[in-house]
Structures are given as C-alpha cells and as structure tokens.
Amino acid sequence: xxxSKEMTHEEAAEDRVxxxxxxxxxxxxxxFAVLFAVFAVLRDNTMGxxxxxxxxVLPLVLAETILxxxxxxxxxxxxxxxxxxxxxxxxxxxxxxxxxGLAFLSIEFYEFAELIHEGHTISSNAFFSSFFTLVxxxxxxxxxxxxxxxxxxxxxxxRGLNRHMVRKLALLSLFWHFLDxxxxxxxxxVYLGAFA
Amino acid sequence: MNKLATPEHAxxxxxxxxxSYFAGFVLSLIYTxxxxxxxxxxxxxxxxxxxxxxxxxxxxxxxxxxxxLHLGRGPKPFYNVVFFIGTFLxxxxxxxxxVFIMNNLYSNMSPSDVAxxxxxxxxxxxxxxxxxxxxxxxxxNHKVYVSNEGISPTFVxxxxxxxxxxxxxxxxxxxxxxxxxxxVQYYGEDSELILSTQRASVIVLNSAGTFSFRDDSNxxxxxxxxxxxxx
Numbered sequence: 001x002x003x004s005k006e007m008t009h010e011e012a013a014e015d016r017v018x019x020x021x022x023x024x025x026x027x028x029x030x031x032f033a034v035l036f037a038v039f040a041v042l043r044d045n046t047m048g049x050x051x052x053x054x055x056x057v058l059p060l061v062l063a064e065t066i067l068x069x070x071x072x073x074x075x076x077x078x079x080x081x082x083x084x085x086x087x088x089x090x091x092x093x094x095x096x097x098x099x100x101g102l103a104f105l106s107i108e109f110y111e112f113a114e115l116i117h118e119g120h121t122i123s124s125n126a127f128f129s130s131f132f133t134l135v136x137x138x139x140x141x142x143x144x145x146x147x148x149x150x151x152x153x154x155x156x157x158x159r160g161l162n163r164h165m166v167r168k169l170a171l172l173s174l175f176w177h178f179l180d181x182x183x184x185x186x187x188x189x190v191y192l193g194a195f196a
Numbered sequence: 197m198n199k200l201a202t203p204e205h206a207x208x209x210x211x212x213x214x215x216s217y218f219a220g221f222v223l224s225l226i227y228t229x230x231x232x233x234x235x236x237x238x239x240x241x242x243x244x245x246x247x248x249x250x251x252x253x254x255x256x257x258x259x260x261x262x263x264x265l266h267l268g269r270g271p272k273p274f275y276n277v278v279f280f281i282g283t284f285l286x287x288x289x290x291x292x293x294x295v296f297i298m299n300n301l302y303s304n305m306s307p308s309d310v311a312x313x314x315x316x317x318x319x320x321x322x323x324x325x326x327x328x329x330x331x332x333x334x335x336x337n338h339k340v341y342v343s344n345e346g347i348s349p350t351f352v353x354x355x356x357x358x359x360x361x362x363x364x365x366x367x368x369x370x371x372x373x374x375x376x377x378x379x380v381q382y383y384g385e386d387s388e389l390i391l392s393t394q395r396a397s398v399i400v401l402n403s404a405g406t407f408s409f410r411d412d413s414n415x416x417x418x419x420x421x422x423x424x425x426x427x
Contacts, residue, residue, distance in 0.1 A: 022276045026283040033287040037294035062232050069224050076217035076264055177264040181257050187228070188253035192235045196246035 014167055021171050025178050028141075032182050035134040039190065045126035052131070052194030055115065061191045064107045065183065071100035072180040079173045087161040094153055094169070097176065101146050108139050131190065138186060141179050148172055220263025227256040337398075340419065341365040342372065342391060342411055352421035354401050360421060361398045364391035371412040372397070378415070383407055 043052070078093030112132070115121075122132040152168050159165070231249035234240065240248065261267045261280075268277045335358045341348050343366040352360060362372050372389040375381030380388075389397040401423045410418040 019276060023279060026279055029283055030286060030290075033290050037291045040291065040295045041298040058232070058236060062228070065228055066225070069221065069228065072260070072264060073217055073221040076220075077214060080214060080217070174265065177260060180264070181260050184228075184253050184256050184260070188231060188249050192231055192249050193246055195235045196242060196249065 010163070017167065018170065018174070021174060025174065029178070029182070032134075032137070032185075035130070035137060036185065036189065039130040039134050042126040042130040043194075046128075047125040049125055049127075050120065051127070052190070055118075055120065056191050056194055057111070058191065058195070060107060060111060061187060064104050065187045067100050067104040067107070068180050068183050071097045071104065072177050074100065075173045075176045079169060082161065082166045082169045085161060085166075087156065090156060090161055090169070091153065094149060098146060098149050098153070101142060101149070101176075105139065105142055105146070108135070108142075112136075135186060135190065138179065138182055141175075141182075145172070145175055145179060148175075216263050216266075220259055223259045223263070224256050227252050227259065335359065337361060338421075339363055342370045342417075344368060344414065346414075347411060347417045347419045350419040352419075354421055354423050356401060356404055356423055356425050358401050358423070359398050360401065361396045362389055362391055363396040364393060367393050369393060369413070372409055373412040374407060374409050376408055376418075377410050377412075381407075383409075388412065 074093050075097040078090055078097060081089035081093055115128075120128050122129055122136075149172055152165060152172060155168075156165050231252040234245065234249060267280060268274060335355060338352045338354055338358060338360045340352065340360055340362050342362055342364055345366075354360065364370055370391045372391060373380065374383045374387060383399060384402060386399065389399070391397055401421075404423045404425045406420060406422040408418060408420040
C-alpha cells in the first residue's frame with residue numbers, strides 16, 4: 001500500500017499488515033463460498049432421511065446468532081478502548097467477547113452432540129456431510145479465534161497494552177467481525193432456509 | 197516500541213465510534229429478528245420466503261461491513277475495497293453457477309429418470325439381464341410423408357422394433373399428434389412430434405397394437421399404424 005506523507009513508518013507497516021490480513025480473510029471467504037455452494041447443491045439429498053426442517057431447533061439457533069452478534073459488538077467496543085489505550089476496558093470488553101464466543105460454541109457443540117446422538121453423523125447422507133462441513137468449519141474458525149483472543153489477553157495482562165498488542169487486537173477483531181458475517185449466511189441459508 | 201496509540205488515531209474516522217458500533221448492532225439485531233419471525237410465523241413460504249430472508253442477510257452483511265469493518269472509510273487507497281469486490285464477484289460466479297448448473301442437471305437427470313432415459317436414448321435393451329423394453333439393433337424403417345396435401349401412406353403395417361420416420365414434405369411446420377382429434381394420447385414417451393420445415397422425426401415402435409395419429413395443423417389428415425409382435 002502507498003503510505004501517505006503524514007503516516008509514520010510504523011503506521012505504514014501496520015497498514016500493510018492489515019491489508020495482508022484482509023487478503024487472507026477474502027481467501028477464507030472464498031473457501032466458505034465453495035462450502036456454501038456445496039451445501040446449496042446437496043441440501044435436498046437426504047436419502048429419504050430426516051431433513052433440517054425436522055431436526056433444527058430454531059430458538060437455539062437464534063440464541064447462537066444473537067450471542068455471536070453481541071460478541072462482535074463488544075469486540076468493536078473493546079477495539080475503541082484499545083485505541084484509547086485503556087487496558088482495563090480492553091480486558092473487560094474482550095473478556096466479554098471471549099465468554100460470548102464460548103457460549104456460542106457450547107450451544108453449537110450441544111446441537112452437534114444431539115444430532116450425532118440421534119444417529120445423524122457426517123457420513124449419514126450428502127445433506128449431513130455438507131451441513132457438518134460448512135457449520136463445522138465455521139465452528140473451527142471460532143475455536144481458533146477464541147484461542148488467539150485468549151493468548152492476546154494473557155499477553156495484555158502480563159506485558160501491558162502496547163502498540164503491538166493493539167495491532168494484534170485489530171486483526172483479531174477484523175477476523176471476529178468476518179466470522180459473524182459468515183454466520184449470518186449460515187443462520188439464514190442453512191437454518192432458516194430449511195423451513196422455506 | 198511500548199508507546200500507546202496516539203489520541204488522534206483513536207478518534208479517527210476510519211476506526212469508528214461507539215455510536216457506529218451501536219447503530220450496527222441494533223440494525224443487525226432487527227435484520228436478524230425479522231427473517232426469524234417471517235420463518236416461524238410462516239407468513240410467506242417457499243422460494244419467495246427464501247429470497248426474502250436472503251435479501252435480509254445481504255442487507256445485514258452490508259450493514260456490518262459498513263458499521264463493524266468500516267470498509268471504504270478512512271483516507272487510505274481503497275485496495276481492500278477493490279479486493280473485496282473482486283472476491284464478491286468470484287463468489288457470485290462460484291455459488292450461483294454451481295446452483296444453476298446442478299439444478300439444471302438434476303431436473304434433466306432426476307434419479308428415477310436416469311435409467312429410463314439411458315435405456316431409451318442410448319438404446320440399452322437390458323440392464324443386469326432385465327429387458328428394458330428398448331429395442332436392440334435397427335430393423336426396418338417406414339417412411340410417412342406429411343404435407344399440406346395430406347399424409348402418405350395413411351396406414352403402416354410394421355413389426356415390433358421397426359421404426360417410422362415422419363418426414364415433413366413441404367415448407368410448413370407440422371405437428372404429428374397421437375390419437376383421434378382432439379384427444380391427446382401417448383406413444384411411448386411422446387404425445388406429439390414437431391416436424392420443422394424439411395425435418396423428420398423418428399419413433400421406435402416398442403409398443404404393440406394399432407395406433408392412430410393426425411397432423412395437428414390439419415386435423416382432417418389422419419393415419420394409423422399397426423405394430424405386430426414377432427413370433
């Protein structure tokens with residue numbers, strides 16, 4: 001990226017890192033797009049078994065959606081605190097983000113466990129293969145986001161909120177907002193779409 | 197190195213304010229709840245519902261891109277916006293293309309039809325030792341000429357697995373329909389054969405019996421054929 005004259009050396013470097021991370025997010029988005037395409041093609045191929053309409057518990061999925069959306073919001077507020085240099089606020093808001101993400105993940109685990117308990121596994125039919133792959137890939141992203149966030153927070157507690165940490169948090173919040181946007185489409189197309 | 201971000205940086209337009217996050221949060225909530233209620237209350241159904249909720253999802257995506265990711269705001273060159281638009285185009289091609297192609301394939305090759313289509317169009321006369329009813333090899337071909345002058349010959353006596361070619365003998369389109377006018381009957385898969393100018397249409401005689409047909413554009417012209425079983 002072309003650094004404008006007012007930018008310091010460090011800011012220009014930060015800008016480049018942000019752009020590089022953005023490129024990663026876009027390629028990740030492409031991967032999700034392919035998984036969505038696979039799901040769109042295979043969603044009716046249940047081999048006569050139960051469909052999403054029979055199995056999905058919508059109130060639970062709505063709760064997941066609101067949890068993730070709220071975590072995206074608290075993450076944004078935490079980022080404002082980080083740019084202000086307010087360490088306690090950063091720990092509070094990002095800590096909240098972590099807990100909301102964990103709650104989201106727990107519900108997803110519960111949902112998957114219920115499905116598998118009822119005998120619907122990834123190898124049951126093409127619908128479940130594509131469903132578990134798409135939603136599971138998003139879940140794995142959430143897990144890695146949570147691990148990343150926890151690591152950053154430990155460093156913030158130990159070493160304080162330096163410029164380095166602010167940059168890491170900025171990348172993380174970009175990642176987190178991105179995962180929320182992907183989830184909107186999982187919520188709409190996979191879950192609500194099953195009832196259309 | 198350990199210097200904190202400067203205050204100017206903190207309030208800069210490109211990183212958004214509490215208000216912008218709050219606005220994005222409330223709007224996203226609304227755009228989540230509305231499609232949820234549309235689905236649970238079954239206000240609309242089917243593909244209209246799917247299109248509506250997807251429209252809500254796309255709107256919510258734009259809201260979040262604007263209020264949470266702050267894409268396109270700030271003074272930098274818009275490389276990331278360009279990259280996003282490029283990615284979005286590829287996604288549209290991949291997703292819509294896959295759905296379109298696979299739906300098309302599916303509607304032409306739904307599992308129950310596949311074996312039948314193959315048996316008929318490829319002339320597969322047996323699958324796993326079971327006769328499909330398709331004919332093996334080429335037998336005698338009978339020609340029937342269709343024009344505004346009439347149909348000739350008006351009667352064909354044929355053997356099972358023979359073929360009849362209906363040949364358009366003038367410059368007008370003709371439609372050969374089976375059964376007495378105005379009934380619609382089927383011979384095999386077809387209720388009518390469209391004969392464009394100077395074209396012919398061939399049927400394989402894989403049902404025995406006597407069948408009548410007429411030129412639908414001149415229903416006074418009729419004909420019939422009898423298919424006799426061998427042996």
